[in-house]
Amino acid sequence: MTTTPGGLLLVLAVLAPIVGMLIAFTLGGRNAQRIASVTIVIGLGIAIAIAAAWAQTGATVVYLLGGWSPPLGIALRADGLSVVMMLAVAVVILGIGVYARADFATPAGVPEARAPFVFWTLLLAIWGALNLVFVSGDLFTLYVALELLTFAAVPLVSLDGRAETLRAALRYVLYALLGSMFYLLGVVLVYGAYGTLDIGLLAARVHAEPATLAAAAFMTVGLLAKTALFPLHLWLPPAHAGAPPAASAVLSGLVIKGSWFLAVRLWFDVLPGVVTLASAQLLGVLGAAAILAGNVVALRQARLKLLVAYSTVAQIGYLFLMFPLAFDAGAAALERGGALAGGTLQAISHASAKAAMFMAAGLIYRAVGHDRIAELAGVGRALPLSVLTFALAGLALMGLPPSGAYAAKKLLLDAAEASGQWWWASVMDVGGLLTAAYVVLVLVHALRPATEPREARAHVSHRAQIAALALALCSLLLGFAALGPAPLDAMPKPSLDFGALASALLVLLGGAVLAAGLGLRLPPLPSRGVLTAPLAPVRRATVAVGATFVRVDAALRQWPVAGLALIVAAIGFGAALLA
């Protein structure tokens, strides 16, 4: 193995944000924002250059640190998966950077303000850590990268310094630490069994033996805890809902993708032949539970930011549906194919759509002074661009054509059909309907005319609105992007024919019905009584169902339960890997 042309770019992709962070940290004050802006442009350039270098040959870009090849040295590698993720992260960071200029500008007259200084330096730190996750070719380097990511992400939760957000940050860091210890334990066991941690060498050496299975179970569960896959999601809703909007966009759109990506690396590159059908199905079951519970609980939220946070809980579930779909029963191994491409596309489109959604929610909060969904009447008139952004991001999340999520869903559905696993297809359909339900619910409230003329409480930056809209459009038009060669060449072309339109309408209509059944506070109907009276018992039943979901979710987010869930999940994966 040797360093390939363009290999040095991988080092730059990691170093540029980290050097930027160090300079910003040293110079401090107003300079932090300027340096962050410059670094974002440079970093985007580097990501594009890496993509170009990779597209030229189509082979993995490799850089050997110090010229030592593994197992003596450490290699940085970027395959198609990492290239696509790096590019997507760079674009989303750019959008967030433009958006945050309004929220995190150092106020005039002071040399330095805490929140802007911390935000801009940590934004760069998160980016550097994410790029390191994407290019590392070694399980221990990946551990360090993951910890860097967590350390940079946690303070973003409590930027405003309120006790409530500090508590959320503390919950996040404690649970994430236990998760990373589980992962490290797995790394130690792998080293003990095989004497190397290099992904390429391990892939050739691993076989199913007790130490490998235990390590795989511990590492997987540790990563799931850091990704907040249901039922290990106790830290996510308060942390993502409490952070300032730009920080929420980073946390929800990007940070959770780091540990998810590592899980993908682990299963597809290190252990493809060790994982069993049962373990892949178990991962899919957790994903399906996340989709169902996350979406229903999202529908029952009274506050917009919590709704968006629970929607993230649900969307994380989608990211794990590809594991059972990629399992090739004939070869008894995970195959890189359409399912992996679909899952990656899902991750990218969620990154941009969810970032845009949090940004829109933040703008609405800023303009109205609260984010209680039931009192959003008139926002549609006051902030048309932000409501449009929310709607477009919602369409992208639902997976309507031509969004990236639509193409992703199509790829996953094809994989489901090819492998005969129809049940995952129905999970995806139900998830799409429920997503439509909460988007419709919010829009119905936001588009109602205000009872009294609504004054915008605070000025909302035009640039921030455009940035959020641009990200939402990115996600919505991702289906059109012909990203050139593999891994996304299997992408279906978005079709805008009558059938696609009809199914889109059907999803929206089904969503509206579900919203009417499960939604928390419905706007008053003009013809109450005559029409709704016969439906009252149905509504009572659906409300009871929704309340049950909320109770189960609240119980699962208790510390003892979440801790036990971690152990049970580890044992479950161990057993499933034995099966």
Add this chain to the structure above:
Amino acid sequence: MTDAPTLYGLCAAALIGLGVYGFIVNPQPLRKLLAFNVVGSGVFVLFGAIAHRGGALGWGGDPVPQALLITGIVVAFAATALAVALLLRLADEADSVTLADAAPAKPDVTARDR
């Protein structure tokens, strides 16, 4: 059965088990943090035992785990420092240092449902 690496391995398993138990049953964040450190110590002891076993070639021990161990200890130390800083700040801002939500989230059945 009673050779040193096995003994250290069993000791590591006991530490990890104790730590995880403490993490789950103790509601106070500081105790949880200490429990995390106990788990960490267990993992590091295990790594040390593995390094010793690798030293059967006649060296003093396998150097790679030692290098990784140092890094791991630094990371765990940094994590502890970060969590303690958050904890101190929380103690300044709020009167009680708990991880429970200030007002436990009521099930939404009590909300105005129609």
